[in-house]
Amino acid sequence: MKFIHFSDTHLGFSDLTRVDTETGMNQREADFYAAWNQVIDAILDEKPDFVVHAGDLFHTPRPNNRALHCAFEGIQKLSNAGIPFVVVAGNHSTPRIRNTGSIFESIALFPHVYAAWQGAYQRFRIGECAVHCIPHCSLSEELDAAYEAISVDEDARYQILVTHGAWRETSDETIGSVGEFNEQFIENPEKRTGLTFDYIALGHYHKHIPVGRTIVYSGSTERTSFNETGYSSGYVRVDLQAKKWRYVPISSRPMLSLGPIDCSGLSLDKIYAAIAALPEDVPDGALIRLELTHVARDCVLGMSTETIDSYFPQALYVEKIIHPEAASDISHSSTMIGSLSVEFERFLKEQQGSELDPGKLLELGRGLLDQAVSG
Numbered sequence: 001m002k003f004i005h006f007s008d009t010h011l012g013f014s015d016l017t018r019v020d021t022e023t024g025m026n027q028r029e030a031d032f033y034a035a036w037n038q039v040i041d042a043i044l045d046e047k048p049d050f051v052v053h054a055g056d057l058f059h060t061p062r063p064n065n066r067a068l069h070c071a072f073e074g075i076q077k078l079s080n081a082g083i084p085f086v087v088v089a090g091n092h093s094t095p096r097i098r099n100t101g102s103i104f105e106s107i108a109l110f111p112h113v114y115a116a117w118q119g120a121y122q123r124f125r126i127g128e129c130a131v132h133c134i135p136h137c138s139l140s141e142e143l144d145a146a147y148e149a150i151s152v153d154e155d156a157r158y159q160i161l162v163t164h165g166a167w168r169e170t171s172d173e174t175i176g177s178v179g180e181f182n183e184q185f186i187e188n189p190e191k192r193t194g195l196t197f198d199y200i201a202l203g204h205y206h207k208h209i210p211v212g213r214t215i216v217y218s219g220s221t222e223r224t225s226f227n228e229t230g231y232s233s234g235y236v237r238v239d240l241q242a243k244k245w246r247y248v249p250i251s252s253r254p255m256l257s258l259g260p261i262d263c264s265g266l267s268l269d270k271i272y273a274a275i276a277a278l279p280e281d282v283p284d285g286a287l288i289r290l291e292l293t294h295v296a297r298d299c300v301l302g303m304s305t306e307t308i309d310s311y312f313p314q315a316l317y318v319e320k321i322i323h324p325e326a327a328s329d330i331s332h333s334s335t336m337i338g339s340l341s342v343e344f345e346r347f348l349k350e351q352q353g354s355e356l357d358p359g360k361l362l363e364l365g366r367g368l369l370d371q372a373v374s375g
């Protein structure tokens, strides 16, 4: 039996202010749909016996209409092709309040679709394979109960487990933790239950990485932040009979980090020159994170986003992370050009002749902006 394992498609994710000129859609939102469609097309092409999705199908518990349409369209294609699709809910697509219902209830209406989303263990049988599912559980008691409920299907030739969370091998060895507040920890289920699985399909960690010989994070199909720079995007093709799996990369938007450039003692012109001297092999449509350290305060305020962007005409977006020199207060030790607090400081500088204390105004304004942004 052969199946495809993928995960963390985060449909409905959107970011940055770039718009796809053809559709008018947020470009990053469109990128995530394109990645999902690539995997769906690959599945239709490969015709596996079934497919498992290990969580975070959607970016939020209440996805927008475009995200729903994209998911339904893909799932319908699999359903029409008679390819069973098993999906577990991850932490991003689990509502915090249960009585709001779940989108997985609707997804499970498609023929050949099996969804585990109710904070409880579920087992599905697909041909010769028993698929054991532990979705995201909001309470640790539910997770404990889910583990206890795992039962082997004696008639099935293969047993696989699909689950979503950070892998906890021992109490001080965790893999795939991303520090989200509602992250679930998966204690090695084989150790915990004494059962052996032919394969454990993991979701949550956006980096593709095997945890054991047949315990695998497929990784995500696109990257939700610059922290994921360098992660590939793709899915895993598993052959149960041959006891083998293979990672298959898909194409996703290029993302790269440039710098840090040490700007100690550099004038603004010299800083621009140092940026201009960075390697030029930036792929078309890339997302770039540019980091500058020890930037003199005056340079931070005088820096032009447009000038920096002009050095990377082929980039879709350039994020500028600035570490000002000798920052007086630690909470503002790093900043982003274009961020509200920097723009506010620039604005204040232009307001000459006010009788109000500019230092106090700046402090007060930044405090309020920080509150508004983090709240």
Ligand SMILES: [Mn+2]
Pocket: 008, 055, 056, 090, 092, 204, 205
């Ligand atoms: Mn995720």
